[in-house]
Amino acid sequence: MATIKEVARLAGVSVSTVSRVINESGYVEKKTKQKVLSVMRDLRFTPSSVARGLVSGKTSTIGLLIPDVSNPFFAEVARGSEDAAIEAGFTVFLCNTDWKLEREEMYLQVLKNKSVEGIVFLGNRSDESTLLKSVGDIPCVFVDRRLSKQRNYIWVDHEYGARLATEKLISIGCKRIVHISGPENSNSAKLRERGFTKTVKEHGLDNWQVVQGDFSFAGGYDAAKILLSGDNPPDGVFAGNDMMAFGFIRAANELGIRIPDEVSIIGYDDIEMAKCVSPALTTIRQPAYQMGRTAFLSLKDFASSDVVEFQPELILRNSTKA
């Protein structure tokens, strides 16, 4: 790789001048600039980000701390962040944590000594004070987690989303409503459950239930098998995410129980497959891509506002009665 020195030598100017041309800073005579530019082109020169990062501290790099890209929801958020990042001339380090604390801490360390200029956290659950201590003064943004002020976050109102789902089930006449919840350690799962519980209580329902799930296909499937083959099976189900809803649908199909005639089901997330299952899944949409975009953006200018709240949306398809 050519260096700035060679460019300077070939253009017959000093390193400083080349630097000024690159950064469009300071004074450079038009003619000189043209000459330098032409040499740069000939040499296919681009400045080393590493050297640049060392002196200026600006690496044009961020870290994306994510539980698992294989999860379609996270993948979508990741796309959003990456697209926004590249538009701003930034590159992103992909860091899968697998929900593991030690892996997260390890990555935090790595990102820190790679001098990233910011970190986007997804599905983060580690202890707040420890966390803040380890990130130091690196700008952070949390998706789906509220810290006690001082940091910015991207938020979608899970309680409201759950309310949308639950009220839909109620409005189409469901009387025996079940919520298949997410895992206990998930913050958003807890909020969705709370939204569900609040809503059914407000509407004075007395025949409702929450069963524990784990956000997996198998979790939804197993729950469905138990629920649907028991006596007093539900006629409306709100699953904590789409995968569990898929599991539920599969189980219902196997048991010969028709959706939505005998039981309506609503998911959460609106991942791509939701359109594709049969029947197509009614679900609560989170604007994953937009959230990712916004996360990156709010990393760059705290000015704008350090809290961005998104509203989830009910997407009507064929797994609920009309």
Next chain:
Amino acid sequence: MATIKEVARLAGVSVSTVSRVINESGYVEKKTKQKVLSVMRDLRFTPSSVARGLVSGKTSTIGLLIPDVSNPFFAEVARGSEDAAIEAGFTVFLCNTDWKLEREEMYLQVLKNKSVEGIVFLGNRSDESTLLKSVGDIPCVFVDRRLSKQRNYIWVDHEYGARLATEKLISIGCKRIVHISGPENSNSAKLRERGFTKTVKEHGLDNWQVVQGDFSFAGGYDAAKILLSGDNPPDGVFAGNDMMAFGFIRAANELGIRIPDEVSIIGYDDIEMAKCVSPALTTIRQPAYQMGRTAFLSLKDFASSDVVEFQPELILRNSTKA
């Protein structure tokens, strides 16, 4: 962030000695080493990768050039690469190209001046000589693409995979077999099609057909609607990937055509959802995670072997007759 100088000062030794401790190189007295280590711990010092990268050229970073992480297959490969990378102390830059050439070239430029130590290419289709020129001497590995020697690649035998699928359909007695192909510009799609064509010919079938698809759910759905409502509908279908198979299944369901009784369908990829649809999809499995892992690994030691070939595998589920 503390620097090596501060560590040196506090430990009462020179910078060189600290560096030797860090890198476990050269001679350092045990006592000195302990002292330095303890200061490092107190200061929470970790060496700056940026400075290190500048002097040694080793950035412990690779680039992952991928069409789209939202695609489950690519996401899985990405996980494989990332896991292998972090085990080796490497970090990966996530680069979504959206199949766009200009975006790929832009990223190549960026990766180059960030001094990545290697690049993993997925779904790459750009012109070979241009490509080789722009990567220069950065180690590369291509997944699913063969270049005319000189570079290493990870390969899975698509023709063989297609053969597995086709022969399965033949062996269960299908007489009118259709292949829904991938898009024309996809190399692997072409190979799968060739595998299919070869196999049906070898078996002397005369009632077979290839229809053009695009790897999307909608593509499979549309193809199915046309095929299944025409006269002489197929009794065996091999879809170029799982998403199209899902589309096919959905269309069949809507038309009241039973799978696998009236028509058997086989997909390709074995993404997670394949287990989850109804009926569960028989498909050809590509070891995506392993491929990703291997890709990273072969970046590091060319020694081992610069061509790794994986065999696809038939995964029997319920979308094919017994």
Next chain:
DNA sequence: TCGCGATATGGAAACGTTACCACAGGGGGT
């Protein structure tokens, strides 16, 4: 004519490491 601000350029320190060389003391083989 003098001086000052605007323009244009170069020199060199600094960023935080690594790598190489220099130096010194000690011990063992001849």
Next chain:
DNA sequence: ACCCCCTGTGGTAACGTTTCCATATCGCGA
């Protein structure tokens, strides 16, 4: 007693930039 090698340590150039300061020329108003 001498030499050499092993051990332990420090000094400093180099990596490729940016940034700040110095210098030089020019034009123009006082």
